[in-house]
Amino acid sequence: MVDLSVILAGFADAFTPINLMFVVCGVMLGQFVGAMPGIGPVMAMAIAIPFTFVIDPLPAIAFLVGINKGGLVGGAVPAILINTPGTPDAAATAMDGHPLAQQGKPEKATKMALYSSVTGDTFSDIVLVTISAPLALVALKMGPVEILALMVFAFSVIAGLVGKSISKGIIAAALGMLAATVGLDPEHATPRYYFGYFELFDGLSLAAVAIGMLAVAEILRRLASSKKGASATIAQPKDMTAADRRVSFAEYWACRFTMLRGAAIGTILGALPGVGSTAAAFMSYAATKKSSKDPDSFGKGNLQGIAAAESANSAVMGANLIPLLTLGIPGSVGAALIISAFVIHGIQPGPLLFEEQGRLVYGLFGAMIMANFANLFVGQLGLRLWSFVIRAPESVIFSTAILLCIAGVYLATGGVFGVIIMLMAAALGYVMTSFGFSPVIFIIAFFLGGRFEIALSQSLVLLDGNVLALINYPIALALFAIALITMVWMIWADRQKEL
Incomplete structure (x- = not known):
């Protein structure tokens, strides 16, 4: 148990002017790169790590955490304003955020995203500070069979609630899983579906596929359907009232249970290595839509959806540090970059970290809390800037966004091949949307496909091909049963709508 004096000393180290400066600079940089489609906070963190070598460990790691937190807020900006997610996990935000912006309320939509993001992030940080070790032990008990069952449950919910048709949702998920098999087999390292291109040995780039299907396809569609003349990307009525520009406390408070649910989902999934914020965002969205008294309002500008x-994708950030700090296991790419920063400064995350570096750990906790407040205040100023920029003609905005997507994917993948994959994914996304198939479900399945395949192969080994052996895994058995019940219920509900 860490002494109270160590905890207080750690928080005192965090709340210093120099540390505050690095946190604010990290948040500002994170919001900026998050708002640039195709770049994202992970790339900014990767570039910044070598420069933190000459800085003390606490401000160096706090700077990286600030970039990560700011990127979560920044990614929602283009998703809401131009339906072009800055990061893959912001795709769920676009489902209700962009329709609300099209109604002439872009500031209300972005402010709701900011407030709920800070709320979910703060909830996750509180969990991290208070019960990080016990929660990490629970996550550690989730073996391959339980992880497999959790993913099957996630697929069943997302395929039924995100798309308009459950059958098309299942097909989109199957296509995403197929795309995830490109590259080396994770079990035997056998190359699959690489068609002579050795660049595909590592599989299709998530950045290229996600940006292509979710961003470039939408940009091309908007450019093709744009009318003659220089019209604004988002029309803002001149007689807009103050209520359309802000989120009132009543509106925020009405979403309290939604944000609490999203924060809980994000925290739980964030503590499980490999699941990620994208899955958390869509699971939270699907759960909120399912529990709503007016599910038809989702996708049309509902604040609850934002x-x-x-709240879910931001809550993942703090929860990712739970297995990192207590077990030395990074739960995401961003957490892996943070753990590399620890190693650069001669610090080894793991069970002994709290005992050997307790002051640094609680200093980091204090910096994370500061980053949440910085996100709130910096975001208030930044959102006004972006809402002003979006008044420019859509031909200017979308052509610039395409250039940013190309540049971002080029840098993320290290060459032109990634850009080609992005353009192919954009064409596929355009076709899927035209025929009513959800590219979002495709991306989720593609994102979880590698982890699903590993969990499946490990589960088959553990079960030795005997399905009855599942009785020894009660948590997995319960998740499979819930997934089956959910699928049957949604198929029945889908047929009732057709009648």
């Missing part, structure tokens, strides 16, 4: 997605 709150559900942003």
Whole structure:
């Protein structure tokens, strides 16, 4: 148990002017790169790590955490304003955020995203500070069979609630899983579906596929359907009232249970290595839509949808540090970069970290809390800037966004091949949307496909091909049963709508 004096000393180290400066600079940089489609906070963190070598460990790691937290807020900006997610996990935010912006309320939509993001992030940080070790032990008990069952449950919910048709949702998920098999077999390292291109040995780039299907396809569609003349990307009525520009406390408070649910989902999934914020955002969105008294309002500008997605994907950030700090296991790419920063400064995350570096750990906790407040204040100023920029003609905005997507994917993948994959994914996304198939479900399945395949192969080994052996895994058995019940219920509900 860490002494109270160590905890207080750690928080005192965090709340210093120099540390505050690095946190604010990290948040500002994170919001900026998050708002640039195709770049994202992970790339900014990767570039910044070598420069933190000459800085003391606490401000160096706090700077990286600030970039990560700011990127979560920044990614929602283009998703809401131009339906072009800055990061893959912001795709769920676009489902209700962009329709609300099209109604002439872009500031209300972005502010709701900001408030719910900070709320979910703060909830996750509180969990991290208070019960990080016990929660990490629970996550550690989730073996391959339980992880497999959790993913099957996630697929069943997302395929039924995100798309308009459950059959098309299942097909989109199957296509995403197929795309995830490109590259080396994770079990035997056998190359699959690489067609002579050795660049595909590592599989299709998530950045290229996600940006292509979710961003470039939408940009091309908007450019093709744009009318003659220089019209604004988002029309803002001149007689807009103050209520359309802000989120009132009543509106925020009405979403409290939605944000709490999203924060809980994000925290739980964030503590499980490999699941990620994208899955958390869509699971939270699907759960909110399912529990709503008016599910038909989702996808049309419902504040509850924005709150559900942003609270969940932001809560993952703090929860990712739970297995990192207590077990030395990074739960995401961003957490892996943070753990590399620890190693650069001669610090080894793991069970002994709290005992050997307790002051640094609680200093980091204090910096994370500061980053949440910095996100709130910096975001208030930044959102006004972006809402002003979006008044420019859509031909300017979308052509610039395409250039940013190309540049971002080029840098993320290290060459032109990634850009080609992005353009192919954009064409596929355009076709899927035209025929009513959800590219979002495709991306989720593609994102979880590698982890699903590993969990499946490990589960088959553990079960030795005997399905009855599942009785020894009660948590997995319960998740499989819930997934089956959910699928049957949604198929029945889908047929009832057709009648």
